[in-house]
Amino acid sequence: MNNRLHVLFRGSLTSCNYGCHYCPFALRRETVEEQRQDRAGLQAFVDWIKAQEHREWGILFTPWGEALVRSWYREAMVELSHLPHVSRVACQTNLSCSLKWLRNANRKALALWVSFHPTQCTLERFVNRIKRLTDDGIRLSVGAVGIREHFGLLEELRNALPSEIYFWINAHKSDGQSYTEDEVKFLKGLDPLVEWNLHRYPSLGEGCHAGETSFTVDGRGDMRRCHFIDSVVGNIADKGWEAALRERKCSNDTCGCHIGYVNLKKLGLSRTYGEGLLERIPVDRSPPPTPAVRKYLTRSKDS
Known part of the structure; x- marks a missing residue:
């Protein structure tokens, strides 16, 4: 068994300061x-990780x-970052919190x-906060949901960020409307990997790292293969x-x-993201092999 494990923690917190x-948590x-x-x-999760010194962890x-915005999460991030057997600790965030705590990480x-x-x-406030982080040497990826009404702002943001920062787009799938060819071309100009995120992949019976070298933990300590099973x-x-x-x-x-299909073995995205898989920083920004993705989407189950 691989000595390195990835664990996604989602506690009982269900609140947000944004609207x-x-x-649903606005x-x-x-x-x-x-x-x-x-x-x-x-705290129980942090204490458990501290005791698992025989493994290498990505969290x-x-x-x-x-x-x-909760002090206990900031404190946990700092504490975990200093454990010798934790090679990565990352968090999904809107970056509205104080940034001072990061100096201790x-x-x-x-x-x-x-x-x-x-x-x-x-946009100005957000870009300034990103600059503070990059000046302090914090690893990060930046992105947004690809809502059509926001395309102009997203382009401004991409142009305002240093080119070395990976800018990801989450396709807006909830409205049931597919992007036009021109819209996909525009989004590819922002995120060269966006085509991976445009689809729902047939996954029944497919091999997956989830449940093998990656798993989730909730506030009760219960383990699941992924957030979607x-x-x-x-x-x-x-x-x-x-x-x-x-x-x-x-x-x-x-x-x-993304946090589900990135584990599908057939897609091979562990090679695309490498050590940056948890924080969504690719080591290879080459566009996906679209014909191969389409073949995956149209394959028969037994092929």
């Missing part, structure tokens, strides 16, 4: 008790909402997956938790989210 119209606030439970679940926080291990929300933050396979408190990790075929019909 995006498409988000402007939601938690009770004091809900915050206590979330903090306790996170990604994927909260329902914004985690880094180990920059070799910490990284951020930053999302721009045009209706919630001005709800069956619990174990708990990190179990003495034999590693027995829950084994090669499995996907049990879902399709997979359409």
Whole structure:
């Protein structure tokens, strides 16, 4: 078994300080008790990781909402970044939190997956905050949802960022409307890898790293293969938790989210992202082999 494992932690936090119209957690606030439970679940996870010194770990926080406005998530990121057996600790964030805490982090291990929300933050403020991070040597990727009404702002943002920062686009699939050829061409100018994100991949019966070398943990310590298969396979408190990790075929019909399909073995995206897989920083920005993607989409199950 590979000595390095990836774990995606999603605690009980379900709140966000932003009010995006498409988000179910927009402007939601938690009770004091809900915050206590979330903090306790996170601390239990951190304590567990600290004890797993026989493994190399890559950790990604994927909260329902914004985690880094909570002090306990910032403290956890800093603590984990200094553990010798944690090679990467990353978090999905809107970057609305204080940035001072990052000075205490180990920059070799910490990284951020930053999302721009045009209706919630001005372009100027966002770019200035990104500059502060890059000046301080923080690893990061930057991106946004590819909503048509925001195309102009997204282009401005891409042009305002240093070319070495990878700018990703999440296709806006929820409205059920496919992009036109011209729109895809435009988005490729922003994100050369965007075509990977335009589809839902037939995944039933396909080999996947999820559940084998990557898994998720919730605030109760329950382990799942990925965020999109709800069956619990174990708990990190179990003495034999590693027995829950084994090669499995996907049990879902399709997979359409980056943090899901990036694990599909057939797509080979672990080679595209390399050491930057968790924070979505590719080592190779070459456009995807579109004919190969189409072949994958149209293949028969037994091919």
